[in-house]
Amino acid sequence: MTQHPVEGTLQAYLDGEIQSEPREAMERHLEACRECRALLASLDDLANRTARALRVVDREPPAMEAARWEARRARAAHRSRSHGRRVAVAASIVLLLGAGWVAAMPGSPIRRLWEGDAVTQDRIETLGPSVEDSLDQGRTAVSVQLEEGRATVSIEAAPSTWIDVRLSEIEGVRVSAPAGSRFETGSGRIQIDVGGLEGDVIVELSRDAVLADVFVRGRLVYQKSGVEASYLGGTEAETRDGSIRFPAGGGP
Amino acid sequence: MNFDELFEDVYPGLYRYCVRLTADPDAAEDATQEAFVRLLDRRVQGDFAGLRAWLFKVATHVIRDRARVETNRARLLQAHPIRPASEEAADDVLERAERVAAVRRALSTLDERDRTLLLLREEGFAYRELGDAIGVQATSVGTLLARARRRFTEALSEGEEK
Structure with a gap:
């Protein structure tokens, strides 16, 4: 993979939605590309912040x-x-x-x-x-x-x-x-x-x-x-x- | 698939999803229950993943069809303040209520598709299932999801700054 992956592809990679071969290519690219690693980290941070924020709303389910x-x-x-x-x-x-x-x-x-x-x-x-x-x-x-x-x-x-x-x-x-x-x-x-x-x-x-x-x-x-x-x-x-x-x- | 096993596995997540979607525990309970009642009544067959997706889809439709989401959200904020746990201090209750209100305001800034997508993903649905649920290709889900999360967290930050 020589081109930078689009954000949606990085998101899919983060969510385990990329299959083995393209996944390996993605990992090779990430090793070499600081910019994409930073974007991946920011997507991961977004996911974590979203999950944390939503937990605030949760209520105990009825018995x-x-x-x-x-x-x-x-x-x-x-x-x-x-x-x-x-x-x-x-x-x-x-x-x-x-x-x-x-x-x-x-x-x-x-x-x-x-x-x-x-x-x-x-x-x-x-x-x-x-x-x-x-x-x-x-x-x-x-x-x-x-x-x-x-x-x-x-x-x-x-x-x-x-x-x-x-x-x-x-x-x-x-x-x-x-x-x-x-x-x-x-x-x-x-x-x-x-x-x-x-x-x-x-x-x-x-x-x-x-x-x-x-x-x-x-x-x-x-x-x-x-x-x-x-x-x-x-x-x-x-x-x-x-x-x-x-x-x-x-x-x- | 045994109903009781399905119920125990799916109910907590479906209820949580409905609470997040409606911001109203009562409406969430109704929608969750309605989904299971329809499952029983229509004798829907399938594997666990298929039945779970069906239940979430029906609950989403129930909530949408009743067209009370916005009304309930406003009503909830006014009529259902967070009940304090007995040992919870008043300041803690107030702080929690403010945080809850902020999250709900941020959610309400998303359009329905993005809100559904974001909340379903939090329940662990795969891209293929998410695509089916919101009517897009699975390959578009990553882009939409990243965008929805970004909008949500930005709205949340803006709300906290005010």
Whole structure:
């Protein structure tokens, strides 16, 4: 390299953007050229001063866990708004289950007496118009939206996720899952297995649902007993700023 | 690419970039979050570098589309003085606020392209990615970057002299 490199080329050299051969030529030139060395030093100084000055503006980012939770929650809110459109394109089934089936199921979890704080139907209805929440379950995100007494449990399912819904008498339960998912129904029970797929599984429970449990990979995440609804998995709901907040739990 | 891993790797830098670009921590938080929400919602696929570039691009668009940058900058200076850390003396707080204001004034003297270029480079983007982001050839990035830094530091010096 006999000619002086232009400033932009020196800047690229400084930023490690010059490849090996021209880089070596540049280095030979720099060894011999005091003027270019001075320009390179000034560019380096500009870069350092810029970086130092900008650090003055920086603020601590919001806590990661809270920020991630917010992203999930915001997505759940967005998803619920566009839910109708998605259901139209997803393989969707509507299952109506008869009353009393579940009562015959020995050991049915919905026969248990549930413990811990729960959210009452009255509370759900006064919180409206829309309350959403989400909980990371490892790579599977679960969110619950409560609106006008209805509960919509949305599961952003990774491959191999299976969801069990245990029900008593319910006027209408709507379940949608990615096309190709496997459904099994039995007495008081719906199981959805997404197999190798991934996508949203959405379980909508009407306000009239008396008893309902939703399990994700065997872990109970939502249950409703009469007028009380709980979001579980070892967590208790708390109300805050007019919404229901569920602390994030561990993996499944 | 696992969302959680991507989130943890990219979030701090993206938030920092947005704070620097908007001068408003609240707007920065919104834009950062919006970028991740769109990523989730659109199920964008790609390798780490591609997804990271996509997130920065979306956050930049979010900020631009809302067209509140200048408003926020002015509002921030008036309505969000730097909150003192409990042990921080009042003089330190004032001095820091002045330094922050000076940096923001210097940034505001750059046009949008130069500001974006300068701030993205601070987050470690390669020239090719920077060229894509501002719509120029990668070979022009070095020249533009040197010019932007020079303008920025000159504006900063002028502000300090006043």
